[in-house]
Amino acid sequence: MAPKYIKKGLTWRRAIAAATISSLLGTMVYASTRDEATLSSWLFEGADFFSPFFRLLDPETAHRLAVLSASWGLLPREKRPDPPELAITVWGRRFTNPIGLAAGFDKDAEAVENLILVGFGHVEVGSVTPLPQPGNPKPRVFRIPEEQAVINRYGFNSEGIVAVAQRLGARHGRQKLQGSGGDPKELEGTHFDSKTQKGVLGVNLGKNKDSPDAGADYVQGVHTLSQYADYLVINISSPNTPGLRKLQGRKQLQELIRRVLAARDEMQWGEDGPPPLLVKIAPDLARADLEDIAAVALAVHLDGLIISNTTISRPESIQGHANGNETGGLSGPPLLEMSTDVQAQMYKLTKGKVPLVGCGGVSSGRDAYKKIRAGASLVQLYTALVYKGPKLLPDMKKELVECLKADGFKSIEEAVGADFR
Structure with a gap:
């Protein structure tokens, strides 16, 4: 049987x-x-x-x-140890290397510590919604192996902020215990500085599909999860939640960010202050939309932008493949040029004053370097792991160091935005 x-x-x-x-x-x-x-x-x-x-x-x-x-x-x-050339400090946080795991892999914060130990400079969990929700019906993930790409329409499947808070709270407690020398009695009244730990944790916040008030959902995420995050992300760019991308409009975005910042700043923080707030945007935006987002980011003193999420477009290389016409967001190498172009535009529009995280199509050290030269302080990947596995990380670091040396740069920080100098 x-x-x-x-x-x-x-x-x-x-x-x-x-x-x-x-x-x-x-x-x-x-x-x-x-x-x-x-x-x-x-x-x-x-x-x-x-x-x-x-x-x-x-x-x-x-x-x-x-x-x-x-x-x-x-x-x-x-x-x-990571090569010293790859270390970079952003938002007062030290990253031993600029390569991060994008949101979407560890949606419910089940494996943060072990993913950092694989060698990522930062790991971003989520998107996390206030209430648990199953996401879209299956099947909802499709490989396009010929292009090493993926189309997904998960739809913010999430166990919810309570489950994620429990896991991150347990991690937080373990690190505080280690920092106190292992004596639980010494935990009382101690301040845990996550910035001194190996790896940086980002928490990506989403909204529930049927929520009538997106702002309230993001505020709830901030109130519950920000104490465990080295940085926070408002995800308003997933193509798989109805109406979500409309929040990228100038008026809606400015109102949303100010509301979320107010929620974060009303909480009590230690001398290190609150976690930085980032917004993740789509790669399918027109020039006028990018100008609006840049203006808002500068006006409200946004801490950073992640560029970009998946695309709803279908490049010619994707068309004709078995799964090429599936609905959802496309990720992988076909997204590299589009997302990097949007990132370069945003770097110029913000005059390099808003730290950028380059995401979309990164599958090698050279891809990461391309985004860094185009203005990214950090980069993220996910789809490349589907096809190349964990060995991708040490290979990328080696290649990234080679790229820096070839151009005469001594560090990642020197290379950021080099294409525009």
């Missing part, structure tokens, strides 16, 4: 793939208990071997298995 989980829809092929993955991950766990520093390179090389097995599963099952693997600590851990 077939196992119960196979009866529910998984094929024997997928079951074998899952078993193989489990076996390989177990081997990696064993290896990581030995000489971790010297085995770090081997572990990332080994990840290359089993990464293709994830693609034998349907995309959402593979995504779920990847999150679980990360939460169980089954991904390779980077024990080698």
